[in-house]
Amino acid sequence: MEHHEFNIEGGDFSRAGYASSQVKKILKQMGVDVGIIKRTVVAAYEGEVNVVAHAYSGAMYVDINRDEVQIELRDEGPGIEDIEQAMQEGYSTASSAVREMGFGAGMGLSNMKKNADELHIESEPGKGTKVVIRMLLNTTTGD
Amino acid sequence: MRVSEIVQILDARIICGEHRTDYTIDVAFASDLMSDVLTLKNDHVLLITGLANMQTIRTAEMSDINCIVFARNKKAGKEMIALAEENDIILIECRYSMFKTCGLLYQAGVQPIY
Amino acid sequence: MTVADIVKALDLKVLSGAGGLNREVSGGYVSDLLSDVMGKADAGQVWVTLQTHKNVMAIASLKDLAAVILVSGYQPAENTAQQSEEENIPILGTDMSAFEVTGELYTLIRK
Numbered sequence: 001m002e003h004h005e006f007n008i009e010g011g012d013f014s015r016a017g018y019a020s021s022q023v024k025k026i027l028k029q030m031g032v033d034v035g036i037i038k039r040t041v042v043a044a045y046e047g048e049v050n051v052v053a054h055a056y057s058g059a060m061y062v063d064i065n066r067d068e069v070q071i072e073l074r075d076e077g078p079g080i081e082d083i084e085q086a087m088q089e090g091y092s093t094a095s096s097a098v099r100e101m102g103f104g105a106g107m108g109l110s111n112m113k114k115n116a117d118e119l120h121i122e123s124e125p126g127k128g129t130k131v132v133i134r135m136l137l138n139t140t141t142g143d
Numbered sequence: 144m145r146v147s148e149i150v151q152i153l154d155a156r157i158i159c160g161e162h163r164t165d166y167t168i169d170v171a172f173a174s175d176l177m178s179d180v181l182t183l184k185n186d187h188v189l190l191i192t193g194l195a196n197m198q199t200i201r202t203a204e205m206s207d208i209n210c211i212v213f214a215r216n217k218k219a220g221k222e223m224i225a226l227a228e229e230n231d232i233i234l235i236e237c238r239y240s241m242f243k244t245c246g247l248l249y250q251a252g253v254q255p256i257y
Numbered sequence: 258m259t260v261a262d263i264v265k266a267l268d269l270k271v272l273s274g275a276g277g278l279n280r281e282v283s284g285g286y287v288s289d290l291l292s293d294v295m296g297k298a299d300a301g302q303v304w305v306t307l308q309t310h311k312n313v314m315a316i317a318s319l320k321d322l323a324a325v326i327l328v329s330g331y332q333p334a335e336n337t338a339q340q341s342e343e344e345n346i347p348i349l350g351t352d353m354s355a356f357e358v359t360g361e362l363y364t365l366i367r368k
Contacts, residue, residue, distance in 0.1 A: 014222070017201030024205070038207060042181050045205045049177075049198070090309060090334070100292055102194040102202075105308065107178035114182075173356040175289035179307060179329075191356065193288060215293070240297075241287035242305070242359055246367070249360020256354055 002026070004062040008051045010077065013101050016052040019060040020045040023071065026064065032137060039115040040069055040135045046108040047073040047131050053098045054078060055128065071133040079125040087113065087121075144168055144253055146210060146233055149189065152251050153212065153237045153244060159224045160210075160233030168210055171253045173245050177202040185256055191244055195219055200226045212237050214244040258282045258366065260324045260347055263303065267361050269326065269349040272333055274341035280323040285362050287355060291316055298322060305359050307331050314340035314348075322346060326362075328355045 004026065006019035024041045032040075044060070051058040055077025063070045080086045086093075087109050094104025113119050118134035147164040150157055157164065169187040174180055175194045180202050188208050192199060195217035203211055204226070210233040213219060219227070219234050227234050237244055249255070261278040264271060271278065283301030288294045289308050298304060300321040306313065307328050314337050317325055324347040327333060333341065333348050341348045351358050 014197050016198060017205070021201065021204060034207070038205070041205045045201065046178065046181065096291070100290055101196065102175055102177040102198050102290075105176050105178055105289075107176070107182070111178055111181055171356045172354060173287060173359060174307070175293075176307065179289075193290065193293060215297070242285040242363060245287060245356050245359035246285075246363025249356065250364060253356075255357035255360065 002062075002064040004064075006060045006062075008048055008055075008058040008060060008073075008075070010052060010054075010056040010058065010075070013052055016049050017045055020048050023060075023062055023069075026062075027069070030064070036135060036137060040071070040133070043112045043115040043119070043133045043135075044071050044073075046112045047071070047133065049103055050108055050131075051075045051077070053094055053101075053103060058128075067137055069135040069137065071135075073131040073133075074128065075130075076128045079127055079129050080121070080123040081125050083121050083123060144248075144251070146235070148251070149210075149212065149248065149253075150235060152247050153235070153239060155212065155235045155237035158219055158234050158236055159227045160231070163231075163233055166210060166233060169254065170256045171245070171248055172256050173241055180208070181206055183208075183256065188256070189248075189253070191241060191248070193217055193241055195223070197223060197226065199223070200230070200232060203227075203232050204230045209233060211235065212244060214239060214241045260303070260349075263324070263362065263365065264347075264349060266365050267351065267353075267358065269351050272327070272341075272348045272350045273338040274324075274345055274347040276342070277324065277345035277347045280346070282323045282366070284366060285359065286322075287359050294320065303362065305355050305362070307355065309334050309337060311336045311340060313337055314344060314346065317341075317346045318344045324349055326351060326358060328353060328358055
């Protein structure tokens, strides 16, 4: 059982992806299948970018054991009013600045859903959002 | 297609990874939206983009993309080059528009992603 | 070459703004960054993108672009299509990726 924590700074696009990059290095070192690593870090990275794009501050909590990786993103921010609507591809509340950064086209959450074996989102508008990405290590399904 | 051929066709400049010009790409993908790039499942992808910031490199890192062409005369900064080096990503700067960059590589036989 | 010629040659779908199919095409511009298109695209160009929201048409209209090609099967948002009709600037659809449709368009225009 391994546990890692990374802080994520809201609005700091130059650092966005640092936490996901560390996750990638850890999984690579463990010898996890490259396909699973890719799905894991793409989901984690989209989640990390969401925190940077929308929240004031947040953190990524990573728990790894023999069978699974669990990545929890928790942030303090505006939260999501309607999660179902937010999951729709193309729906976005991102600022034009975020769009000019190469994100914010409303693909992030659906990308996370496509790549994660399990995805849970809880949000309290005005307070923040919690996203849990669960990846199974001993299977190649979920794609 | 080899990186050395791409550089020649585009009259471009390698700014990171100049020792790996024999790296071969299978397909090309053109986009300025990183979420779009993150949907790709192919290996040996050449990314053609006009987005030159840290997220371009991060996206390539997460997607296992090892070669990026920056079109529209976009320049990669020091931090970007350092991160690319760390992840074995070849960076190419090209002064042509995305339109011309895609057109020239397509005509030279580079395959799209279907 | 008109937008209609391109539709026919590349087998594109006319998603909206059919009234502008006779527009003359001067070239192509590929970008998903709206500020970039705002700054660099030229009148009469066909804009290849996967951006679907309303600002796309505002820019197409301001820059007097000939048409917009939405790649990879993307569909225009409702208000985007509506503005395309009003401005007579066609939105064309294709399942091809930006790289492929641009390659075809470049080849066609340079013939």
